[in-house]
Amino acid sequence: MKRTSAVLFTVVVLVLAVSAVMSAAEITLMTWGGDFIPRVIIEEFEQETGIRVNYKEVTSNEDMQSLLEANPDQYDLLVTTDYMVDILRQNGMLEVLDKSKLPNYANINPLYLGKYYDPDSEYAIPYAVSISLLLVNHEEVEKLGAKPITTYSDLWQPELRNKVVVVDWSVEIMGIVLKSLGYDYNETDPEKVAQAREKLFALKPNIVRFETNTPEDSLINGEAVVGFMYSNQAVKGNAADPRLQPVFPTEGMPIFIDCWVMSKEAPNKDGAYQFLDFIMRPEIAARIADITKFTTPNKAAEPYLPDYYRNNPMLNLPDEVAANTSFYIGVDKVLEEYEHIYVEFKLR
Amino acid sequence: MRTWKRNLLAVPILLWIGLLVGIPMLLVVALSFLSRDHLGNIVYQFTLDNWRKVVDPIYLRVFWNSLLMALLTALITLLVGYPVAYITSNLSPRRRALSLGLIMLPFWISSLLRTYGWMILLGNAGVINNVLMALGLIERPLPMMYKFGTSLVGTAYMLLPFMIVAVFNSVDKLDRSLLEASYDLGASRWKTFFHITIPLTLPGIVGGFTLVFIPALGLYFVSDLLGGGNTVFLGNLIHTLATRGRNRPLAAAFSLGMVALALMVLAFYWKVTKDKTGEGLFQ
Amino acid sequence: MRDKTSRFGVFYLSLFFVMLYLPVLSVVLYSFNASSSTAQWTGWSLEWYRQLFRDRTIGQAFRTSIQVAVLTAILSAVLGTFTAVVSMWVSARMKKALQGIMILPLIVPEVALGVSLLFFFNALRLPFGILTLVLSHSLFCVPYVYIMVRLRLAEIDASIIESALDLGASTWQMVRTIILPLVAPSIVTAALLCLAMSLDDVIISTYMSGPRSTTLPVHVFSMMRVGVTPKVNALCTLILVGTFFIIGVSQLITKKRRFAK
Numbered sequence: 001m002k003r004t005s006a007v008l009f010t011v012v013v014l015v016l017a018v019s020a021v022m023s024a025a026e027i028t029l030m031t032w033g034g035d036f037i038p039r040v041i042i043e044e045f046e047q048e049t050g051i052r053v054n055y056k057e058v059t060s061n062e063d064m065q066s067l068l069e070a071n072p073d074q075y076d077l078l079v080t081t082d083y084m085v086d087i088l089r090q091n092g093m094l095e096v097l098d099k100s101k102l103p104n105y106a107n108i109n110p111l112y113l114g115k116y117y118d119p120d121s122e123y124a125i126p127y128a129v130s131i132s133l134l135l136v137n138h139e140e141v142e143k144l145g146a147k148p149i150t151t152y153s154d155l156w157q158p159e160l161r162n163k164v165v166v167v168d169w170s171v172e173i174m175g176i177v178l179k180s181l182g183y184d185y186n187e188t189d190p191e192k193v194a195q196a197r198e199k200l201f202a203l204k205p206n207i208v209r210f211e212t213n214t215p216e217d218s219l220i221n222g223e224a225v226v227g228f229m230y231s232n233q234a235v236k237g238n239a240a241d242p243r244l245q246p247v248f249p250t251e252g253m254p255i256f257i258d259c260w261v262m263s264k265e266a267p268n269k270d271g272a273y274q275f276l277d278f279i280m281r282p283e284i285a286a287r288i289a290d291i292t293k294f295t296t297p298n299k300a301a302e303p304y305l306p307d308y309y310r311n312n313p314m315l316n317l318p319d320e321v322a323a324n325t326s327f328y329i330g331v332d333k334v335l336e337e338y339e340h341i342y343v344e345f346k347l348r
Numbered sequence: 349m350r351t352w353k354r355n356l357l358a359v360p361i362l363l364w365i366g367l368l369v370g371i372p373m374l375l376v377v378a379l380s381f382l383s384r385d386h387l388g389n390i391v392y393q394f395t396l397d398n399w400r401k402v403v404d405p406i407y408l409r410v411f412w413n414s415l416l417m418a419l420l421t422a423l424i425t426l427l428v429g430y431p432v433a434y435i436t437s438n439l440s441p442r443r444r445a446l447s448l449g450l451i452m453l454p455f456w457i458s459s460l461l462r463t464y465g466w467m468i469l470l471g472n473a474g475v476i477n478n479v480l481m482a483l484g485l486i487e488r489p490l491p492m493m494y495k496f497g498t499s500l501v502g503t504a505y506m507l508l509p510f511m512i513v514a515v516f517n518s519v520d521k522l523d524r525s526l527l528e529a530s531y532d533l534g535a536s537r538w539k540t541f542f543h544i545t546i547p548l549t550l551p552g553i554v555g556g557f558t559l560v561f562i563p564a565l566g567l568y569f570v571s572d573l574l575g576g577g578n579t580v581f582l583g584n585l586i587h588t589l590a591t592r593g594r595n596r597p598l599a600a601a602f603s604l605g606m607v608a609l610a611l612m613v614l615a616f617y618w619k620v621t622k623d624k625t626g627e628g629l630f631q
Numbered sequence: 632m633r634d635k636t637s638r639f640g641v642f643y644l645s646l647f648f649v650m651l652y653l654p655v656l657s658v659v660l661y662s663f664n665a666s667s668s669t670a671q672w673t674g675w676s677l678e679w680y681r682q683l684f685r686d687r688t689i690g691q692a693f694r695t696s697i698q699v700a701v702l703t704a705i706l707s708a709v710l711g712t713f714t715a716v717v718s719m720w721v722s723a724r725m726k727k728a729l730q731g732i733m734i735l736p737l738i739v740p741e742v743a744l745g746v747s748l749l750f751f752f753n754a755l756r757l758p759f760g761i762l763t764l765v766l767s768h769s770l771f772c773v774p775y776v777y778i779m780v781r782l783r784l785a786e787i788d789a790s791i792i793e794s795a796l797d798l799g800a801s802t803w804q805m806v807r808t809i810i811l812p813l814v815a816p817s818i819v820t821a822a823l824l825c826l827a828m829s830l831d832d833v834i835i836s837t838y839m840s841g842p843r844s845t846t847l848p849v850h851v852f853s854m855m856r857v858g859v860t861p862k863v864n865a866l867c868t869l870i871l872v873g874t875f876f877i878i879g880v881s882q883l884i885t886k887k888r889r890f891a892k
Contacts, residue, residue: 033853210577217670372747465654
């Protein structure tokens with residue numbers, strides 16, 4: 001009996017010791033789940049460095065904000081969208097990154113640095129770039145008797161009744177309308193907004209479905225022939241059915257950049273730097289891009305990218321497309337009014 | 349035991365729920381009177397703005413939409429669930445346990461997946477359309493997705509077990525000799541059902557109505573997916589405002605509007621049914 | 632006791648179960664789909680099962696969910712029943728207070744509850760994980776148990792209890808011999824309901840699970856942005872098969888026992 005308890009005691013002490021060692025070498029990430037940060041990459045990092053990675057999965061940028069602001073000392077790294085980087089930065093939640101600990105930072109394409117959310121490139125490292133674009137089934141559009149789609153304005157054709165799927169957010173749908181009228185995103189001029197409102201209402205009969213997460217499915221199964229969606233979704237749609245082709249509307253497109261940021265009170269900053277540098281290695285960044293189907297901001301990764309990726313204009317954005325994109329800046333000034341118009345639009 | 353001593357027993361429960369749920373509720377009330385800055389952060393400055401926005405005519409239609417949805421959901425679950433509960437209570441104990449188990453089992457699977465399940469069934473290229481076309485009954489797919497009715501079916505499906513379980517509890521303890529007596533006195537099956545069974549199981553119906561109606565107001569992702577986001581319900585609106593809408597104070601005001609709506613309907617319902625439920629559920 | 636169910640009853644119940652299980656069967660079917668999208672069927676495949684067994688996250692999430700759900704069901708059953716029984720013999724005013732407070736968790740918006748509990752448990756320095764998940768889940772589960780048990784108790788005459796007590800029975804004896812047997816079926820069904828609700832909660836679990844534990848629904852919903860893979864369908868299929876197996880075995884055992892008698 002005594003012996004058993006002695007053995008038990010030793011085991012308990014050992015387990016505690018081991019777990020203490022392990023917890024000393026661990027980092028905690030927080031972002032969307034699935035393969036947004038591929039597990040295979042995380043496992044390789046764990047094997048190479050012996051640092052254990054906790055992956056806290058959440059469903060939205062705002063969840064990340066609430067959780068980080070409640071417990072800034074429990075999270076090391078986050079991947080969050082540009083506008084949330086801006087909010088977290090201005091709220092003083094983020095650590096200024098020490099570039100001397102990130103030799104691979106040089107691999108990042110300067111095209112994606114110094115944006116509105118981080119003007120001096122102090123806090124954020126771009127991870128995944130996406131744009132919104134149109135995915136079109138040209139064959140079916142022709143069958144419906146509509147003319148080929150090249151611009152947002154073409155979405156209003158009466159032949160497309162109940163055949164358009166769009167992502168479900170007021171700012172983006174108003175964005176389509178404003179761009180089709182030749183205005184900028186987030187217009188506040190009451191006259192222009194009133195004009196956009198009328199034009200928006202005229203679009204309602206053509207929309208079969210508002211869907212943010214898997215709009216490409218509606219084109220794959222044939223309920224829609226045109227979709228306004230994010231590029232990673234369009235890539236999946238095109239892979240499932242090659243007849244679905246991207247159209248980059250000439251009026252311009254929105255761009256989104258999901259970035260790595262570090263909590264100001266991160267418990268394991270050294271581990272976090274090691275992780276950031278690891279995922280910025282060219283070959284690792286290329287594999288991440290291949291798995292997640294986002295555009296990689298890692299310039300040095302280009303030689304390692306598979307052919308299909310390099311030849312796909314939705315992933316390897318042509319310069320003229322990249323130049324024709326813009327962020328939704330100043331959303332806060334229009335959110336409330338656009339949301340109100342959007343609700344009225346949906347209730348029609 | 350004296351009454352005050354017995355009352356003492358209830359105090360821990362009151363404190364537990366009162367603290368953990370009551371305080372958040374008060375915070376929501378406070379939040380609905382506060383302002384926010386351009387980043388969506390709360391600013392501690394009193395305002396009635398949020399409440400003015402809630403009573404905007406467009407947003408009132410969202411309330412009406414949700415009310416309709418929740419009432420219809422409660423009605424459908426009652427019509428479908430009542431017979432299920434009744435029949436189940438008449439089964440032998442072993443089969444009854446099996447039936448109840450089978451009713452609960454699907455709800456162990458993520459509601460998101462079951463919603464996708466409905467999309468697989470009802471979609472244009474879905475199972476039902478394929479079967480009907482293969483049988484030659486229809487020539488082109490029936491459009492069944494993205495309608496108000498689709499959201500309704502999905503929401504009712506998600507909340508059905510609450511109704512069944514509540515009604516089952518009432519039906520199960522129904523004194524069957526009363527029914528026998530009614531038949532002996534020459535009453536028809538239907539007459540017995542409406543004059544004896546229904547009044548006696550009214551507490552279960554009220555309970556089920558409560559348990560279905562309240563969550564039906566807030567289930568947002570079912571209507572997003574099955575309804576194709578083609579209309580707006582309170583749940584969707586609050587969700588958008590609290591996240592990308594960066595307007596938590598307004599979201600709080602709408603949440604309280606939703607709570608008020610739920611309480612008004614329930615108060616009305618309890619009042620109507622109170623006389624008949626006797627020692628009812630909520631007096 | 633023999634079934635008193637008419638043929639129509641059996642027919643209706645069968646039809647109901649077909650409707651109830653059709654969406655579930657679609658979930659099962661698409662776990663064998665070669666494509667990762669539910670929008671198309673591209674042939675049979677066991678790929679998702681292979682991936683499921685390689686995925687350590689999903690298995691962990693599943694274990695966490697089960698632990699939390701079982702503990703929540705037990706805790707809620709105890710607290711809910713206790714409250715329902717106590718509510719029978721408190722003063723009228725106290726009864727009203729109890730009934731009011733039991734409606735509260737049903738009407739308070741989940742997001743508000745989640746965020747507030749996050750700060751509350753933080754202040755108490757509770758470690759986020761199984762404990763906080765169980766505590767928060769039972770908050771919205773207890774009212775269901777309470778309501779179900781109350782429905783069952785509604786018919787018991789309070790005077791029976793009074794007289795039992797007057798005759799010298801201790802409160803505990805009375806509860807054990809009169810009340811608990813009467814409400815047992817309600818407790819069981821309510822506990823099953825709690826199990827289902829806990830297994831399906833997303834919003835509160837997001838806030839309560841802490842950096843090191845994720846529940847299955849949170850895992851599933853967090854995948855929506857990059858697409859929910861049929862790995863989850865595969866896991867659900869296995870859960871279903873496992874549960875059906877357990878139900879089948881228990882049915883067989885009770886049948887045998889009956890024959891033995």
